[in-house]
Amino acid sequence: MDAMQPPRNDEPARMEPLAKLPVFWALEGRRVVVAGATDGAMWKAELLAACGACVDVYAEACDETFEAFLDRTPEHPAASIALNRRRWAPADLDGAALAIGDCEDEAEARAFVAAARAVGVPVNVIDKPEFCEFQFGSIVNRSPVIVAISTDGAAPILAQTIRRKIETLLPKSLKVWAALAQSLRDAVNRRLEPGPRRRVFWERFADRVFSTMDTPEEGVGGVLLADAERLAGAPAIGRVTLVGAGPGDAELLTLKAVRALQAADVILFDDLVSADVLELARREAKRMLVGKRGGRESCRQDDINAMMVKLAKAGKRVVRLKSGDPMVFGRAGEEITHLDRENIPVDVVPGITAASAMASRLGLSLTHRDHAQSLRLVTGHSRHGGLPDDVDWAGVADRRSTTVFYMGGRTAGLIAEKLVGEGLPPETPVVIMSDVSRPTERSWRGTLATIPEGITAIGYDNPVLIAVGDALAARQVSAGSIDTSSIDSSRPLAACAG
Known part of the structure; x- marks a missing residue:
């Protein structure tokens, strides 16, 4: 096999399915149509103006709140908002970058969408998802850093809750740091070619951003560019x-x-x-x-x-x-x-490691003070597939210890024979689990004497862990529900050999 061409047939997909494509649209200086003068239309117009759009509003009448909104000068220098005191017409959509309609009924919504599509303009009808070619998400604004959240219309309140969570994670100073990054970008690109060195620079920059809640100190831009110069001269070792x-x-x-x-x-x-x-x-x-x-x-x-x-x-x-x-x-x-x-x-x-995940899934301490004073992790097979020759089985067969065998599915019966032969009682509790922490997780509880039944129930195809020791019965004893028979369960959890 070529060392640089390993098998790839089982490689997972690089991207799970998306309900919608998240796209950030440049609207500076571009014309956008908003039909209607409701509160919803006003919010959309304000959002579009914040992006620098030239917003044309079409409405026969508007209330005092909307009038006051129109009187305000947009914050974005390229933005404008104009009110056309009449109902929209199909010709108004020609040449627009986007069309947003607040339509009273389904008939008007259908007409608005048809007019927009006729001239190739992406369209959104407020509060009518079935007429929307794109959607507005909840926004965390640290522009030029912008985070948008969408639930594809399934749960708007959930999106708002997510936004509040993100707001608490991103410092207000991020806005200033991001603006600094924008100002340094061309200078950094001149000093560092695309590749590892440039990425190292920006990773260090990001680490600096999140190591403080403060805005950049004066002169930090020069310090950062000096760092880029040093990286440019460093050897390219990975x-x-x-x-x-x-x-x-x-x-x-x-x-x-x-x-x-x-x-x-x-x-x-x-x-x-x-x-x-x-x-x-x-x-x-x-x-x-x-x-x-x-x-x-x-x-x-x-x-x-x-x-x-x-x-x-x-x-x-x-x-x-x-x-x-x-x-x-x-x-x-x-x-x-x-x-x-x-x-x-x-x-x-x-x-x-899988033994720790197993313990958490069972809700058991592997070193319960009343049962086990030590924990052993033992490989269940040698490089040749059988039991390892160099395991101290007499030491492993210790009632004061919990032992977890990794990769012991095909040697489970031999493991039980060795431990019983070294004096561990056949009624010693055993748990066998496969695919710990994955949706395909399976578990079985029994004893050393019944291990062959357990491994038959669990199977050999997926990674198997075998835990042995009195500590495994602690919780069931206290609850009065210890069961040494085969118990097969499929609960959400995962497995691995390490």
């Missing part, structure tokens, strides 16, 4: 970040992991990484599936190592995205050693 994707639920990602995904040029991701996690990555990032999973075509570890080195030496910022935690059965040690040998900068962003 770096690799090993990122833990967690068990599958995207909401379990750390903030640092999300930032790494959004800064990546290339993402080398495992077969078990969920589509929801990949959805958080930078759209422009190249995504390469390098999954390794039993019974499927996969990249060799040597090929993955070579890919990371080649991409980093080309100046790329590489994210090696691993399910679970990179440092728990994720072969991170081999990759770090190889990158160190090639003098490639490497750092690690931890993720939630």
Whole structure:
């Protein structure tokens, strides 16, 4: 297999379906028609004028509030608002950039839409979604930073609530910082070619913006341009970040992991990484599936190592995205050693390992003080597929410990035999889970003696965790509902081997 051409058949879609395309439309100096003089029409006219549009309002009459609105001078220097004291006519829409109508009935709405479409003008009829070719969303205004929220008309109050949430997250000073970015853009572009260096500059800029609630201090523009000069002369060396994707639920990602995904040029991701996690990555990032999973075509570890080195030496910022935690059965040690040998900068962003996700889903402490004084994470198979030869099974068979076996689906029966043979009672509680934290999650509760039944119920196709220990019964005992029979459940959760 070519090291730069891994299998891609299972790669998730880069964009989930959208109800509407969010578009930001330049209206400065362009003519827009508003038919009607209601409160809704006034708000639309004010919004359009704020964008610099030349708004032509058509209405036979308007109230005092609308008259007062017309008397105000628009804030935008290119904007104007003119009232035409008559009903709109089809010819009025000719040459308009947009047409907004506040129509009294469906017949007028149909006529307005037909007239707009006849001359190719996008049209919106206020409060009549079926006649709208575009919609207005809730807005967070930090212009030139503008955030628009739409629920496709399903829940306007929800959109307003989202807007209030975002308002609290974005400092008022963002407006001034964004204006500074606008003023620096051409100078930065002259100093830095498109690519990693330019993106590093703007990432540092963004970090500075959100590290303070204050507006930019005097002279900061010169400091930033000096930073661009230094970046222009720096060697083009990339770096690799090993990122833990967690068990599958995207909401379990750390903030640092999300930032790494959004800064990546290339993402080398495992077969078990969920589509929801990949959805958080930078759209422009190249995504390469390098999954390794039993019974499927996969990249060799040597090929993955070579890919990371080649991409980093080309100046790329590489994210090696691993399910679970990179440092728990994720072969991170081999990759770090190889990158160190090639003098490639490497750092690690931890993720939630599957055992932790399993405990949270069960609502159980794996180190409950009354049952377990230690926690062991043990691989359930060797590189040859059977039980590992170098596991201290006598030590693992400790009633004062909770043990979680990773990737032990096909060796579950052998694991039970080993533990019972080393003195662990056959009635020791066991939980088997697959696809922890994903919608396809399944779980079974039983004992060491009934493990063969449990693994038959759960199956081998998806990643399996086997937890063994008295701590697993703590919650059921206290609730008086411990059950050592097979229990099959399909609850929303996800799984992975790390």
